[in-house]
Amino acid sequence: MADAFLSFAVQKLGDFLIQQISLRKNLRKEIEWLRNELLFIQSFLKDAEQKQYGDNRVQQWVFEINSIANDAVAILETYSFEAGKGASRVKACACICRKEKKFYNVSKEIQSLKQQIMDISRKRETYGITNINSNAGEGPSNQSAMVRTLRRTTSYVDDQDYIFVGLQDVVQALLAQLLKAEPRRSVVSIYGMGGLGKTTLARNLYRSPNMVSSFPTRAWICVSQEYNTMDLLKTTIKSIQGRTKETLQLLETMTEGDLEFHLHDLLKERKYLVVVDDVWQREAWESLKRAFPDGKNGSRVIITTRKEDVAERADDRGFGHELRFLSQEESWDLFCRKLLDVGAMVPEMESLAKDMVEKCRGLPLAIVVLSGLLSHRGGVDKWQEVKDHLWKNIMKDKSIEISCILSLSYNDLSTVLKQCFLYFGIFPEDQVLKAENIIRLWMAEGFVPNGDERMEDVAEGFLNELIRRSLVQVVDTFWEKVTDCRVHDLLRDLAIKKGIGGKLL
Ligand SMILES: Nc1ncnc2c1ncn2[C@@H]1O[C@H](COP(=O)(O)OP(=O)(O)OP(=O)(O)O)[C@@H](O)[C@H]1O
Ligand SMILES: [Mg+2]
Structure with a gap:
């Protein structure tokens, strides 16, 4: 667990260094130092995690590492949040240096973490924690895997x-x-x-x-x-x-x-x-x-x-x-802004979409899921098929039953994405979920195929596809990467219904 958290922090520090091109030289050095130290400490964790059950001091040592990793991530998040307030990211980067003092004294915070890390290193020697990491000795290849991870593109989710x-x-x-x-x-x-x-x-x-x-x-x-x-x-x-x-x-x-x-x-x-x-x-x-x-x-x-x-x-x-429903203009605006490729919408498609959006009667959830569904179905014929299907289930008041749009969107998923989506049914209602945990759970369940690409990347791709289809909501991001997500109640109900039907839950 501590290992997973430390890797997360190391990755965040690396991402931060890559993204923050206009960082002051000293500050960059300090963050690099911090990242390298955490990377180094990681190789002692296996031993420490084994020894902690018999020794409270080692337990405390593991706890302290966790909290340093936690603090390091929190500092960067605050920094990014302050820098990004009300400005585009490019502008934010440019004004970070100028507003550095005013925003946040990162350097001071990092100095304090440095001190704590030095204490940790001293204690490690005292407690006799050694490097028994199974990967020890694989330095270069391990290192390059790490660099690949750090350099992995993070812009999976846009401002949508x-x-x-x-x-x-x-x-x-x-x-x-x-x-x-x-x-x-x-x-x-x-x-x-x-x-x-x-x-x-x-x-x-x-x-x-x-x-x-x-x-x-x-x-x-x-x-x-x-x-x-x-x-x-x-x-x-x-x-x-x-x-x-x-x-x-x-x-x-x-x-x-x-x-x-x-x-x-x-x-x-x-x-x-x-x-x-x-x-x-x-x-x-x-x-x-x-x-x-x-x-x-x-x-x-x-x-x-x-x-x-x-x-x-x-x-x-x-x-x-x-709260009122969205007006027709607002509904159309929402539909278009959630559509992946508005440019590909030829006039016939636009006319079909307008009919369908109108029948959503200003209910945002219906609109965003419809937009997600049509985003993944190119061409007039495909959109016509969706419309025909929805029109068969139109209600007396001439609106589309929301569950019909949600079901249609679910049916449109590939088998593996269906499995991934259904998995959300096991969590309590409204629970905010760590993207990282979901990804690990999917991998553990065997949903993610093992191929050339890293399994984490493939699983992350699955999550992002569910997000693009508005079947999963983003709660928080860190450098454009989803860190926390949740499933809307009505979609969770659907996942439970389908999961029970398919005997998956
Ligand atoms: N004004 C809006 N602009 C953009 N998207 C919106 C807007 N309102 C709602 N949405 C989208 O609709 C979805 C449902 O909205 P939300 O979760 O806020 O509904 P809710 O009223 O809180 O539902 P519940 O009662 O189930 O909690 C969200 O995923 C969001 O993407
Ligand atoms: Mg709500």
């Missing part, structure tokens, strides 16, 4: 996943509500049917520059149908307080009451914004609410829910917003 279309009137109204000078902690609830874009809208508000600068403390909690209040409280505390070893240990000893009290205490002096996403029962918010103090400093809570009564009763004087 952060596309936010239309709803500008809604965004403005909600921002005004959230930013107004009302000291009382108030709740803004967004409600509407599944796939309407509540989470996407909340994410857009959460990331909006005005909100980022107005709320120094921000947290995102995803509740879903089967929630556990203690876990939600812990997640919130971790995202505010950081994931230090002390915090993690402390949280494990706490009862629900302690957690509530701790979070309350943590937030009482702060102006915070919390998004409580996908609430199904009123009780969920009721039990969390006690931990969110009203310090009369303008703190805000955004709740998203499919249920009107949850939205209406979240706060006596709160603001419930029923």
